[in-house]
Amino acid sequence: MIKEEMRIRSNLPIAQHIFEMKLEGNIPEEVNQPGQFLHMKTTNQVTPLLRRPISICSNDKDKGQLTVIYRSGGQGTKCISEKKIGDTIDVLGPLGNGFNIENVNRTDTVVLAGGGIGVPPLYGLGLELKKKGIHVVSVLGFSTASATFYHDKFAELGEVFYCTMDGTEGHKGTVTDVMRRENISFDQLFACGPVPMLKSLEDTFPDAKGALSLEERMGCGIGACFACVCHVQDDPTGKDYRKVCSNGPVFPWREVALR
Amino acid sequence: MIKEEMRIRSNLPIAQHIFEMKLEGNIPEEVNQPGQFLHMKTTNQVTPLLRRPISICSNDKDKGQLTVIYRSGGQGTKCISEKKIGDTIDVLGPLGNGFNIENVNRTDTVVLAGGGIGVPPLYGLGLELKKKGIHVVSVLGFSTASATFYHDKFAELGEVFYCTMDGTEGHKGTVTDVMRRENISFDQLFACGPVPMLKSLEDTFPDAKGALSLEERMGCGIGACFACVCHVQDDPTGKDYRKVCSNGPVFPWREVALR
Amino acid sequence: MILETKLPGLPMKNPIMPASGCFGFGEEFAKLYDLSQLGSIALKAATAEPRYGNETPRVAETPAGMLNAIGLQNPGVKDIIEKKLTWLEQYQVPLLANVAGSTMEDYENTAKQLADSGLVGAIELNISCPNVKEGGIAFGTDPDLAAELTSRVKKVSSIPVYVKLSPNVTSIVDLALAVEKAGADGLSMINTVTGMQINVNTGKPLLANKVGGLSGPAVKPIAIRMIYEVRQQTDLPIIGMGGIHSVEDVVEFLYAGANAVAIGTANFTNPFICPEIIQGLEQWAKEKKVANIHDVTRSEVVEQ
């Protein structure tokens, strides 16, 4: 884990409220799994006070560059979206444990199930899987057509199913709906998106292998403050826990309680 | 008084910690006296919370441009100093009452006595006096040579005496020292600078005509909050007051108590 | 879409007013916009006699906030009525007259004169100003004294009386319930939080008065908590304040349990903030399809 001022190489809107930012520095060298995240200070001021956790979308060790995709919504992400090429940004990373693909076999079919701003880390994961020659199917859900992004990039990974809540692009409905309707089968399922989506996937595919990536409000981002804990499934005492920032954000299916 | 986003035309260091900034907008049209000031929001965030009062150094109604000179010291002025050409800045102005030169006769000799960051508004005042054909002598005091600025500009107004506390430029000592030592006489004396300087001028020239410009910590800048009041001289009740922001910042000599 | 807000003595067009001490008597702002847009105006504190207040510096900036120790500078109640209130009458805005003092008699006299003037809609008892030495604070921290003061002022005042509560207490609920019992018609909360800044160059307090009152966004979470707590215990009208800078902030205060809000420090950052927020609130209600702004206040808060 490094704290550094990363240089901004580009920072452009790619969909409604969605920005893609390319950053350069020493952190890319340290990234060891897709699904790890950065903790970003949005200004040099004491407001916004807290860092913002943003997943690494893709990483290029050789160039020392990485890409993040983020939604500009609240105060902090708005500050990030106003940064210009050549500016620097104070970044802590890489943080957390990402997607472990060591147990994915070369002959497996992997489904990447992404919802909204949960889609970006799946792209980096897909790149790694493809590098290993693994068959990748992406099922990507968005609220509406104007919120979608990275069509070409996901197309390069393999087959892609889109769905939107309002039906303006792809199937109308949720990621789970599409997977059921299209009878999409898989050996391993990797997912990132809002909790209701994850929950519905877990309920629908109770035996799925693979992993999911969780979000939780964070303080430190490094495991010290206990802001980001979640419960564990099958824990009669109710006292067991995982920290999303340092044990996760990626967990095997059915390890943590989704609520 | 207008509140507007002024466009930054330049923002460059001209001495140690001292910046000159040129701004464009509708405020210049409203300026009616040298010595009025702007109240500047330094960021779009809630920190720094308060606006910063900065005097108008010179004003060009025709071009819709004005110049300010400021010292980058604390948090807020640092934010201003980081702004780039083309950026905008939220400005309230023009505020307050400036130097009244209606009572200066064409044949008068006027001394402009400035100390440090009190020097800038005197330049705009000097321009107006010169326009009326009045004989201007400037006596400018700084801490040290590297903090001085606007040599050429003041030279264009007339004779200039410099002094520095450490003797690195001009006379060693204060503005009052220089005026005494050089026997500088005047019909009217206009001054802006730290209170000890103003006080020493007032003590040395107890009958001076003209005016001085005061500083005080401000809240609103428009006369509503009573943050910036000062006592009045010869006020037995102790209850009389002036607001620096709206009655001043320029006052005739001996109207307000200097402490 | 309804913004109208009827509080005791204050038939407001909308739930927005400038906060006491941050708007003078409106003269400066009247040059900037039409004051008749405002729901109400909380006037600068009136005392029986004219006051100069504290020495300067009277304000300091803090992270997302400011400290002030103005010390209740004002021309005295007589001048206020004669010069300020008669002038304000033209705007037809219901006025909330903030009253301060060092003795119960002071409060009674000042409040009575204001009420009898017929020019203000309600009295706001400032029992919580941290910036004056002579009493005032004790009234704001001791429930018994607060109650006694309230009932005495109620007796002499023909118009509704709001009590402005101090956040510098262990239990603001105790204070609220005490003044409610004593007959208060409404609550204003919160006044400023006592704070201090030290000048690191001199090692001494920056404000001449040493301590000052903290206001601005920094205190908003404290205000929201206190209003939420008090709202669980009483149905009295609450005028909420503390750090409001945006329409979202106003909505947060309404959800917490405020019936109307006052905007203080933000007037310094943006003198046009009050009319801008009134417009913005209208817009917000339209977008959220809220028919009556007071549906926001009441519906969500009752259950703990």
Place this chain on the structure above:
Amino acid sequence: MILETKLPGLPMKNPIMPASGCFGFGEEFAKLYDLSQLGSIALKAATAEPRYGNETPRVAETPAGMLNAIGLQNPGVKDIIEKKLTWLEQYQVPLLANVAGSTMEDYENTAKQLADSGLVGAIELNISCPNVKEGGIAFGTDPDLAAELTSRVKKVSSIPVYVKLSPNVTSIVDLALAVEKAGADGLSMINTVTGMQINVNTGKPLLANKVGGLSGPAVKPIAIRMIYEVRQQTDLPIIGMGGIHSVEDVVEFLYAGANAVAIGTANFTNPFICPEIIQGLEQWAKEKKVANIHDVTRSEVVEQ
């Protein structure tokens, strides 16, 4: 130039320590820098039994501050001693063990075990955590209870006891004097200010626990004021905290009357803040030609 700071039970190299709850038991930070640089470490609160704490969301961001309602999650005093303290021993940093509980017996037992372990330099009684329902707060707001708790813990503890004071009181001086009389060896101040944030999309409190503790730069003026007030009344060592983010902030706390300082929330913004501030303080003292950092604390504060 001397930064050394000798407080009861805490022979510190410098006056800087991370604040309780913001640094865990140091494990995460030990990966980032050498903990032996620190003056001391205030450990995360220990309770008699393991606790899960509150549900999430446990933190919210506020203007220049944050709210937290962790709810004292910790593995229980036994595990803390066996796993955390024995591991921390390698750094040779004096430890300040924060203790919380819901009954006096809880506090006594936990404090005794920690003291008896021989692994910590002093106890910090957390009588002021606003984020747990079962008691704890009352100890922090009632001077008599605070005093009783202090003297009971003093009796069972072989090491010095600091009491961590709550800012959510009418008079923090009363609390300070009460625990001083009861035998406290030092004071920590301030704990967090109780606050709330409401999610304007749902109209409901954002934190699962509804209320949380406000920390960060926003509360600094409150902390400075309280330390300054308490310093007028007692010579007890004070560990000051609340919003420290820079060397200037540390100096401000020392001028206010603190003998050492703790840095909490700033560790989240910058995990390297503690060593950076230690270095910066050394630099500052050099520039200002301060021979002993404690000349700053004492000289300026005594006169009111």
